[in-house]
Amino acid sequence: MFCPECGTENPDNARFCGNCRHPLASASGTTGSHQTDPVIEIGTDPATVLDGMKYGILFATLFIPFIGLIMGIIYLVQGESEAKKDVGKLWLYGSIAVMVFYLIISGEM
Known part of the structure; x- marks a missing residue:
């Protein structure tokens, strides 16, 4: 799947572009607030120090x-x-x- 914003190729199941973080259309054609895939948080807990x-x-x-x-x-x-x-x-x-x-x-x- 290609990003409509920057044109970067992304995996078909990606929800956001890996380059510009633009929301991508899901397989059903929506930007999906009803997806059941778990959201993986990037980063760390702000209460800890790396x-x-x-x-x-x-x-x-x-x-x-x-x-x-x-x-x-x-x-x-x-x-x-x-x-x-x-x-x-x-x-x-x-x-x-x-x-x-x-x-x-x-x-x-």
Whole structure:
């Protein structure tokens, strides 16, 4: 089936174009609000933090501790879920630990 909007070829059972996300006509000729096929959500739950982001910020904190400090405060204050607040604590405590470590090895403490 070809998309009427952009002309991209899509599988016959596709409900939306894989290129432009335009609704496609179903086999019966409608854009189908009565289809029984399950809808698969793309993306993740907004209440969680992706592992890549969690560990990426933690890794960046090793080199620039203020990244973890700022992101930790933001996630603690504005986190909609306990998972986001827990990640904020991880970043905040990690950045404080890295700052203390840098002060110790620089001889300032």
